[in-house]
Amino acid sequence: MSDLLQAVIQKYTNRDQLIQEGIWRGDLYGVVLGSSPKQFDRCTRGWIWRTLVLQSMENDHQNSLKNVDLVPVPMISVNRDCDTPEHLGVKPEHDGEHGQEHGHEHGHGHGHHSRVNSLEIPIRKLSQGIRKLTPRETYIHPLRPPNHHFPHPYHNHHRSDTSRSAPLLNCEELVEEMEDTDDDMTLQDTLEIIDLDLSRLIIDDIFSDPKVHAEMRQIMFSYLAHLSLQRNPINCKLDLKDRKFYYKQGFHELLGILFLQLYDPSSTTESKSYMRNTLFIFEKLMNQVEPVFYSEKALIQWETTTFAEMLEVCAPRLYSKFYNKDSDGQLTNKHSNMIWLIRWTRLLFMRELPRESVYIIWDHILTFTFPLKTLISSVIIMIILQLNDVLLACDDDMDDLIEIMLHIKDQPSIIGLNPVELCSMAGNLTEMWHLQNYNDMKLMVDKYLKPVDPHRQRMEDKLRLKVQQSLNK
Secondary structure, eight states, X not given: OOHHHHHHHHHOOSHHHIIIIIIISOHHHHTTTOSSOOOOOHHHHHHHHHHHHHHHHHTOGGGOGGGOOOOOOEEEOOOOSSOSTTXXXXXXXXXXXXXXXXXXXXXXXXXXXXXXXXGGSOOOOOSSHHHHTSOGGGGBOTTSOTTOBOOOTTTOTTHHHHHHHSOOOOHHHHHHHOOGGGGOBOHHHHHHHHHHHHHTOOSSGGGGSHHHHHHHHHHHHHHHHHHHHHHOGGGGGSOGGGOOBOOOTTHHXXXXXXXXXXXXXXXXXXXXXXXXXXXXXXXXXXXHHHHHHSSHHHHHHHIIIIIHHHHHHHOHHHHHHHSOBOTTSOBSSXXXXXXXXXXXXXXXXXXXXXXXXXXXXXXXXTTTOSOHHHHHHHHHHHHHHHTHHHHHTSXXXXXXXXXXXXXXXXXXXXXXXXXXXXXXXXXXXXXXXXXXXXXXXXXXHHHHHSOOOHHHHHHHHHHHHHHHHHHHO
């Protein structure tokens, strides 16, 4: 046990104290760490996250740890009538006696499924994963209804020219026609895309280890198996091979951040407690993230009814930058901000902020003190306030604005960001929003944007004191 972890454990003897004093009051990042902030090591932050979430789940009968467990990943044959590597123009890696592509699949006939622990088999190399990431939607304009197909690329080599001339629809009209079930995939497609995404996970070198890849694969599949039951309870009557699974890119990056802090290479193969802990925390987090930020309908509703309204209350001038209105008061750039909001929300700031700042924000998120959809809105607003001068100086060109929001990492105010202060103020904004103290929200933001000069403050205090003394005479 590191000295830092020992100091944290000694100072915070229970979960409530860790949440109230350590995280939201910020003592954890100041008193424990001393005057010069340091980064927590993985062991320390892993203990913090386990304490925040696992103790909460143990006290919550609906989310009992007993109800969440690792699911063995089925081993499936990749041979198909028309999707074989030979059919796709890819030479098999192994030309065995029976023509199997992968050594671990010998003895399994076409379409055979068997449930085995994924940690006990080698990870097969993908031959079809890229193709699976380019489904039919590739040939549909993103803002046209699903029944408006463009010609197949083999029949029209100028598809991009056609797309530019296509009439655009209102995003809300399109989303009304969307069904999240359109994203559901078969077991084989799901496993292939999971393997492909995990193979491209570069947030740390440990993810290039085949053992870690296999563990992440099982954790992710376990979550998807549980999610399939939440989305459609009838799946409990179906075998895994017959179910449809819902997976979107971004799941693997969120899981990767959690796994990175909880991973214990010294753990025995039999226990793998860190895998279960990662799954428990991931499910708790995704129960709030997935329904709001990974559903197109819910994401647009969140932007309209939560984020945009909070921004208008807190910072009207910045709101007018992001949401331009015509002379009739109608928005001219409705949902244009989705271009950057979708990445900020779905990846919980992983691409926008320094890694240690992201960890501190996640500390606050994992306390689950506030509903995540309002807390995330408040955090985004506080980040935008760091860019206040840059954004207000920007011309009324939405493209320029979006460009700034997609590349904020290089802004000096973001590099020098104080994540502890940001989270504290975001928590205050969230609480005021739920209490409908809109005037206080505006006053707090105005005070933050225009800090009082200390010298001027002292002069005003002296003047106020003299006036008070004169009145008392």
